[in-house]
Amino acid sequence: MEKRVFVIGLGLIGGSIALAIRRAQEDVTIVGFEINEERLGLAKTLNVIDEGAVSIEQGAKDADLIIISAPVGQAEEIMETLVNIEMKPTVIITDVGSTKQQIMSKAIHLHKKGVTFIGGHPMAGSHKSGVSAARPHLFENAFYILTPEKNTPAAKIEELKDWLSGTKANFLIMSPKEHDELTGAVSHFPHIVAASLVHQVAAIDEKNSTISSIAAGGFRDITRIASSSPTMWRDILLHNKDTLLALLEKWRIEMDRVKDMIDTMDSDAIYSYFNSAKEFRDGLPVKQKGAIPSFYDLYVDVPDHPGSISEVTSILAKEEISITNIRIIEVREDIMGVLRLSFRNEDDRKRAQICLAKHQFESFIEM
Missing domain, CATH: 1.10.3660.10 (6-phosphogluconate dehydrogenase C-terminal like domain)
Known part of the structure; x- marks a missing residue:
């Protein structure tokens, strides 16, 4: 039986959750809503969503899961709109906001209506923004905090976890205050x-x-x-x-x-x-994703002569290792290496360090 997910807000976070759901769930239609029509069209072109909704009401009325992916201030306004919409009694609504107490206080009106709202906060991000930067693996091994009401049925919490299983995140349950x-x-x-x-x-x-x-x-x-x-x-x-x-x-x-x-x-x-x-x-965990997004930087000790930087980038290009940022470091107190390369993830950084070592380039990771 086909199920419908409605994503309100198609930026990096909303888009990435949509892609994560798509890769793990069968028979699901993902509907998106964006005030920016160009972004909505781009999300459809990139297959982040299957359909675009012309209004929140249109997308919400038949949804089995509603994800509010908007800044906390806008999320509150969206929740006020949802209160006045007739939705499926079995629908689960969640958000992605970085604060939870005020959002959960707004959810009282949804609970009175018999609708399940479970606060959510995926603790991962990127230096890039927008739906074009959305990736299904953005939340892998990151903490994804859920803040249900005290009387939320355990089955509903497990159902939301199942919906979000494609994120491959580590779920934590805690109170909004905590x-x-x-x-x-x-x-x-x-x-x-x-x-x-x-x-x-x-x-x-x-x-x-x-x-x-x-x-x-x-x-x-x-x-x-x-x-x-x-x-x-x-x-x-x-x-x-x-x-x-x-x-x-x-x-x-x-x-x-x-x-x-x-x-x-x-x-x-x-x-x-x-x-x-x-x-x-x-003593803090090195590889574990935390509240502040990790920066996967590699400091490379390169000689000061023409072509040395292009040699480094050429080596990585041949190995199809993508660099997200590159910068020459002028002030290097406590830092080994003149060139700072930034990567998307830990695997890319490790591969880069190994292949640069094969070409006699010494590199360092700042712990």
């Missing part, structure tokens, strides 16, 4: 810190523009996440307000402690501070 606290600490708050560091350097740049050249090295790398979507992060901060305010207060206390250690010239305390942080950080 989700927001954990992702606030390991994802949302680091984005605030990264943006703050950039603002600090930008202020210095107004007085001395030389800092821009120096910051092109390691500083640019550790603040990469500050280049994320401002719209998305505005919504996340507003939706996870209480958690982030608490974290900011703890951060203020932490920085006061560091300030005191420096002010009192307490060398033992300073050493211990960095050493304990190093030990904890070095």
Whole structure:
């Protein structure tokens, strides 16, 4: 019996989930909705969806699964629209938002209507965006958090997992509050810190523009996440307000402690501070996908002579290894290698390192 999936929002995440469902489910029709008609047409051309819906109502009324793939602010508005639509009583609705408490509070109206809503958060992404970047393997081995209501039947949770089995993700079940606290600490708050560091350097740049050249090295790398979507992060901060305010207060206390250690010239305390942080950080899983998307970078030590970079890229091209980004590193403190190559995944990076070694190019992975 044919089933229908309705995906609202056909960007990287929505498109990738649609493709993952398609590769694992038989007899399924995937319907998409996008305000942007050009993106909707592209999704159909790329076989991400089978049909396009002209409205949310048209796509939702016969759907067995509805996936809201939109920023948290828009997701709330979509949920309000869905409340007023007659849907199948067996339908499951889920979202992909980075915050869950506020979304789940909106879901109360759907629950009163007898509709199952299970919050979702696939914790993976890419430096690319849009439906053309969608890949069925985007979420493989990543954490996919589900936040059902306390009274959600276990069978419904298992049904959603089955729908999403093609993602090959690791599913975790937790409460909306627990989700927001954990992702606030390991994802949302680091984005605030990264943006703050950039603002600090930008202020210095107004007085001395030389800092821009120096910051092109390691500083640019550790603040990469500050280049994320401002719209998305505005919504996340507003939706996870209480958690982030608490974290900011703890951060203020932490920085006061560091300030005191420096002010009192307490060398033992300073050493211990960095050493304990190093030990904890070095103990974190290396290969496991976490809250912040991994960067699969390889640093290559190339000689400074004409043609050396093109030689590296030619070697990889012959092996059909795709490079997503390439950059010459000018400031290389704590980094071995003058050339930074970025890859789509760990397998591509490993293959690149092996084939470059065969051609006597030394390369390093920063742990």
